[in-house]
Amino acid sequence: MPMNRLRIKFFAAVRERLGVEEMALEVAPGTTAALLLERLRGEYPQAAPLLATVRVAANQEFVEDAHVLGDGDEVAIIPPISGG
Amino acid sequence: MPMNRLRIKFFAAVRERLGVEEMALEVAPGTTAALLLERLRGEYPQAAPLLATVRVAANQEFVEDAHVLGDGDEVAIIPPISGG
């Protein structure tokens, strides 16, 4: 089964905790935003509490938990916003 | 009976209609703001409609119709305010 390639971007507290701004990830077709977060929490337990508070954006739009991520998507992990 | 001396100041539309910025006026003791306006409307009929829309200030404070004007008061005839 061909995998989907995602580009994942991290910001603020999550970026600092992971020590990485961006990574490429291969996921199975049908992977949702919620599944991606679950996988990240499993692979990066040190960031799991922070990853429990984030929203996901795909191609610069916020998406729901059930949103299916597509091949080539730019996925951003969005911690609680605090601009202004 | 000694009269009270008032200094009366006019502004905006009323000032232009009367053609005067300020006048001295002698009034009987006990003269109220309402009585002063009545007298001005009688003496300056050309300004009577404008004088029906004004408020009175004595010594730089708005006063009620029944306020008794005192000797030496600076009385201002205040048309509808339109600053801002």
Add this chain to the structure above:
Amino acid sequence: MIELTDAVIDPARLIAAVAGPDCGALALFLGTVRDSHEGRKVLRLSYEAYRPMALNKLQEIQIEIAQQWPGTRVALVHRLGTLGLGEISVGIAAASPHRDAAFAACRHAIEQIKAVVPIWKKEFWADGTQWVGQPESKTS
């Protein structure tokens, strides 16, 4: 800062008068000369004040705001004389620890200025003039 002025109002001066590191929010309001009013084309405006009472009233508004929104500072400036289109007639700056108070104080100030400060505006059109709020108008 409380001023009635015949000079151009500089928003930067208003901001500087109230800003400070104890405040996280600053709201500014500028009233500017609009090119139309109630369907008529306006060429310019002229403002007149009962100066000593207007200054007193502006100061009362400033004190009232400091009491109602503790920690909030306001600057209140009104222009007098003749103003061209787009010029600033009134400027209000309110700085506060938080934005709710900054917005509320700024809004309160302009409403109070329009209600109790003895200042009058005359509109000049191509074919006449009018003291705003007066029923009459005349061709000049």
Add this chain to the structure above:
Amino acid sequence: MIELTDAVIDPARLIAAVAGPDCGALALFLGTVRDSHEGRKVLRLSYEAYRPMALNKLQEIQIEIAQQWPGTRVALVHRLGTLGLGEISVGIAAASPHRDAAFAACRHAIEQIKAVVPIWKKEFWADGTQWVGQPESKTS
């Protein structure tokens, strides 16, 4: 005018971007770096953004305001990088024919920026740092 900038925000530029003789009212909001937050003494702040999405969201806010308050123009600028006390982190100017719309649009803009624009603020204290809105803090 929509900007994310590493340079100092100049309120005069914001005002100039929206002002015009068709407008009688201009409301400006500035967020500034406050010296304390929830009882802790703040030394400086640092802002980070997901830049392309933040610009898109600012533009959406601008379009939404033009639709909700016809005739109203807004300028939206957010600073990024490190800011000292008193510096301006966000600047919003809204010009409108009337003041109700100018105030409402300005207020709406700052609330929306805080809700949907991906920008994050880190506080620096004498004894640590914190990304605002995150439970954790650490001693640096």
